[in-house]
Amino acid sequence: MRCLVTGATGYIGGRLTPRLLEAGHEVRCLSRSPDRLRDMPWARESEIVRGDLADPASLVPAFDGIEVAYFLMHSLGRGDFEALDRQAARNFAAAARAAGVHRIVYLGGPEPPPGDRPSPHLRSRSEVARILLGSGVPTAVLRAPVIIGSGSASFEMLRYLTERLPVMVTPRWVTNRIQPIAVRDVLRYLLAAATLPPEVSRAFDIGGADVLTYAEMMRRYARVAGLRPRHIVPLRPLSPWLSAHWVGLITPVPNAIARPLVASLVHEAVAHEHDLDAYLPDQAPPIGFDEAVRLALGRVRDANVETRWSTAAAWDAAAEPLPSDPDWSGGSMYVDERCREVSAPAADLWRVIEGVGGDNGWYSFPLAWAVRGWLDRLVGGVGLRRGRRDRHHLRIGEALDWWRVEELVPGKLLRLRAEMRVPGRAWLEMSAEPDGDRASVYRQRAVFLPRGLAGHAYWASVLPFHGIVFNGMARNIARGAETPGSRPRPPA
Structure with a gap:
């Protein structure tokens, strides 16, 4: 199949592209700055085109001949990210429909429980999903919670908080349930979603093997990383706003990214259905949290590990970075x-x-x-x-x-x-x-x-x-x- 990947300079897009190539697909990557993809190991095997989701005219040649289009970009970190993502989704949907694309695949966020007031981050993800599902093109929306993999902003927050704070006074949201998923499982689902039957156009929950609280995630991360047990004391007065500034103080994750992510943690993020598995009978079951962390830390010797960090490629073959990973990812080195x-x-x-x-x-x-x-x-x-x-x-x-x-x-x-x-x-x-x-x-x-x-x-x-x-x-x-x-x- 001929696939278009937006967000190839990002965390998920940069890891999905080589997977698509390995599966035998033709891949075209859309980027406002193609030079940022020049050093990717797969750059010569794919087609890289210049385009901007904010400029509809630039999308026409990018979508020409495309069968499956992946929407993997987001503007998190920008103050106006909701408006930017809304317009990008509308332009993407219109271009896909005009080009006769067979399927859209979108990686979104979890749906908050009924009655909860969604955070701006999750509200934006849900809005983008609705726009793409209403495009007239068969669309698969994969709703993922916290992604465990080096370079994932959510995982980097977890990593830095746990490694730097033996004793933590935390907000109450650390007791909320989360179903974290390994990045390699996210990639498997994204790859398989391209082959869904044409009549399937809906959202699917995806999650890992374990349902944990954020506090349990920190304690289990500490155990896998070989740290002393972490002591966590939930405290009611810590609002999401204060929590975000606290995360910004302790971790190198930029405040502009930490704030919307922390605000989203006040909602539980658990898969309420596993319907996607029925369409993918040959898929392996998702791996557990502890194994996902081992992979993220480079503790497993595996040439196919996607969870890679920092600039330490010379030290651990399982930790080879991507040029597009943010500078603050990968833990301290x-x-x-x-x-x-x-x-x-x-x-x-x-x-x-x-x-x-x-x-x-x-x-x-x-x-x-x-x-x-x-x-x-x-x-x-x-x-x-x-x-x-x-x-x-x-x-x-x-x-x-x-x-x-x-x-x-x-x-x-x-x-x-x-x-x-x-x-x-x-x-x-x-x-x-x-x-x-x-x-x-x-x-x-x-x-x-x-x-x-x-x-x-x-x-x-x-x-x-x-x-x-x-x-x-x-x-x-x-x-x-x-x-x-x-x-x-x-x-x-």
């Missing part, structure tokens, strides 16, 4: 990067890199490394006593002092994963790049993913030493490469 030009071939530089650790030392401030090793042993860690198997060569999976060799590309890349006792996860990566026949470039990157407040405090406590330790390490590795037959000498 601290990075120390160093780069030096080396007047020696890359082969000489690699010899020094692969010789790191054990009796060869860590090329800088040996007393600081020794003290850190002693401290690690005092708290039950391995310290520096494991050394290395071979003085000159490493292999994947072996121990190297308090590190483990996670990746090794001979002559190019060494990535070490920390096994010391720290409140978080840490990696150290060193690489050699040729720069002509007689020169090279040394790159060094330390990454720390904190766990809870203790992790943030730990990074702050070691930060003053990084300039000495890591800068000295980079300098001495470069010097060692430039002096064949020797090894780097750390400063006294």
